[in-house]
Amino acid sequence: ALGGLAKSACTAIVESAPKPCCLAPGVEIAPLPGRGRSLLVSLRGEARLSGLKRGSQVLREYPLASVPLTGGGSSLHPETALALRLWSGAAELRHAAADLLDHGGRDASSRLRRAVVAVMFVMASSEGVYEAGAESVTRSESLFCWLGRVRVNSVAVTSLSEQSEGNELEVAKVALALYPELAKSVNHSCRPNCLLRFDPEDGLALELLVSAPGGVPPGEEITISYGPTAASLPRQERRAALLAQYGFECGCPACAILDEDFSWRSKAAALDERAKVAAGRGSWREAATASSAALALLRQGFAEGDLELAREECKLAGILLQAGDAARARTLWASAAAALAPLAPRGDPDLEEAQEMLKRLPEPKLDSKEPAGPKSQGTVPFAAAASHGDVGQALNCLRAVLEASSASAFISKDAQETTVSDSFDGVVLGLEGLNLTPAERERVMQAAQGTSPKCERTANARVARGKT
Numbered sequence: 001a002l003g004g005l006a007k008s009a010c011t012a013i014v015e016s017a018p019k020p021c022c023l024a025p026g027v028e029i030a031p032l033p034g035r036g037r038s039l040l041v042s043l044r045g046e047a048r049l050s051g052l053k054r055g056s057q058v059l060r061e062y063p064l065a066s067v068p069l070t071g072g073g074s075s076l077h078p079e080t081a082l083a084l085r086l087w088s089g090a091a092e093l094r095h096a097a098a099d100l101l102d103h104g105g106r107d108a109s110s111r112l113r114r115a116v117v118a119v120m121f122v123m124a125s126s127e128g129v130y131e132a133g134a135e136s137v138t139r140s141e142s143l144f145c146w147l148g149r150v151r152v153n154s155v156a157v158t159s160l161s162e163q164s165e166g167n168e169l170e171v172a173k174v175a176l177a178l179y180p181e182l183a184k185s186v187n188h189s190c191r192p193n194c195l196l197r198f199d200p201e202d203g204l205a206l207e208l209l210v211s212a213p214g215g216v217p218p219g220e221e222i223t224i225s226y227g228p229t230a231a232s233l234p235r236q237e238r239r240a241a242l243l244a245q246y247g248f249e250c251g252c253p254a255c256a257i258l259d260e261d262f263s264w265r266s267k268a269a270a271l272d273e274r275a276k277v278a279a280g281r282g283s284w285r286e287a288a289t290a291s292s293a294a295l296a297l298l299r300q301g302f303a304e305g306d307l308e309l310a311r312e313e314c315k316l317a318g319i320l321l322q323a324g325d326a327a328r329a330r331t332l333w334a335s336a337a338a339a340l341a342p343l344a345p346r347g348d349p350d351l352e353e354a355q356e357m358l359k360r361l362p363e364p365k366l367d368s369k370e371p372a373g374p375k376s377q378g379t380v381p382f383a384a385a386a387s388h389g390d391v392g393q394a395l396n397c398l399r400a401v402l403e404a405s406s407a408s409a410f411i412s413k414d415a416q417e418t419t420v421s422d423s424f425d426g427v428v429l430g431l432e433g434l435n436l437t438p439a440e441r442e443r444v445m446q447a448a449q450g451t452s453p454k455c456e457r458t459a460n461a462r463v464a465r466g467k468t
């Protein structure tokens with residue numbers, strides 16, 4: 001059976017001569033201290049003056065070899081199938097990838113598995129009797145190296161699709177492929193300045209695009225993420241993952257921050273869940289509050305202009321529209337469309353929706369200035385508060401705002417009407433941790449819902465303020 005698998009994997013080669021890779025003018029390949037061969041924005045030529053803008057194409061390349069990950073064709077592990085293709089491929093193919101790193105990372109169990117797979121396939125593919133001679137050993141070693149090369153150099157080709165349930169986008173891995181120039185020259189950073197975009201309809205063509213909001217200045221290295229980023233995994237975990245699969249200790253600027261605060265991510269996830277529940281029962285305003293707070297937290301972790309942030313903006317815009325706040329929804333869709341347009345893959349559902357909504361929603365009038373989306377300013381929004389300290393901080397902010405607004409109400413020339421109310425909409429965070437007696441708890445809940453006599457009076461009081 002193994003012999004059959006090996007044969008079909010080896011004979012299914014369709015790739016002919018490797019297609020040439022296209023490097024943009026303004027970038028060059030040069031060794032960097034401690035980084036090896038690297039891709040840089042050139043200090044010569046046109047790029048010397050301006051660097052590369054966000055959305056610029058740095059490199060375009062077709063895979064040397066690939067295996068599909070959808071359709072459930074082969075029962076081989078995709079990495080094994082890809083390595084077999086290269087191992088048994090044309091000399092030209094092998095030559096183009098021969099100088100790639102082949103150590104396969106530092107994961108010992110994966111190393112052992114590769115050794116066993118290499119020996120088994122050499123045994124299975126040698127028709128007749130397997131001889132444990134020098135030739136078989138050399139062939140096994142060669143396949144072992146290809147398995148290691150694929151392990152550290154192959155890339156999952158992804159495509160975006162909308163999930164049938166909910167409004168979530170799904171990133172599907174459609175193929176495993178080897179792009180030699182990318183593998184040779186582009187290093188990892190946990191806060192990369194570039195990203196990969198694939199075109200599954202054009203022979204899995206890969207584009208390396210500048211994603212940093214300010215572009216990449218001359219002389220700076222071009223980086224991508226090999227998988228984990230500073231926004232997707234805490235420092236220790238992402239470094240362990242990089243060491244296991246790629247065999248290096250990440251020395252990027254994000255990893256230099258030892259006391260990294262990653263709590264924003266779980267807080268944002270909890271708020272997002274709350275928004276989902278609220279949206280599920282049609283409480284759109286509550287959903288919008290929770291989702292706004294989640295977005296404010298995500299801005300702490302993601303770099304400005306990150307596509308993930310833009311996708312979150314799209315989600316919140318949809319909720320805001322349901323909640324009746326079309327103006328804010330439009331602002332968010334405009335910001336998301338600007339971030340997505342230069343980088344999103346063809347037919348990106350979020351970008352298409354944002355552009356469609358911008359056409360449909362009226363443009364805001366110039367005199368009604370819409371406040372910009374929630375930006376974190378070192379203060380935790382009330383709904384995102386997770387500790388008593390946070391609640392206290394949020395309350396202080398609220399008091400300052402109220403004091404400022406009542407002060408301005410007194411000096412205002414026009415009569416103003418202000419409604420003062422105790423009632424509020426939401427969950428009392430941290431109530432569980434206060435160890436209240438049942439009677440105390442009852443009083444707090446009544447106060448929160450505005451049902452105690454005192455609160456009722458305040459809630460109904462309408463205070464008219466005129467000239468003073």
Ligand SMILES: [Zn+2]
Nearest residue numbers: 190250252255
């Ligand atoms: Zn790092």
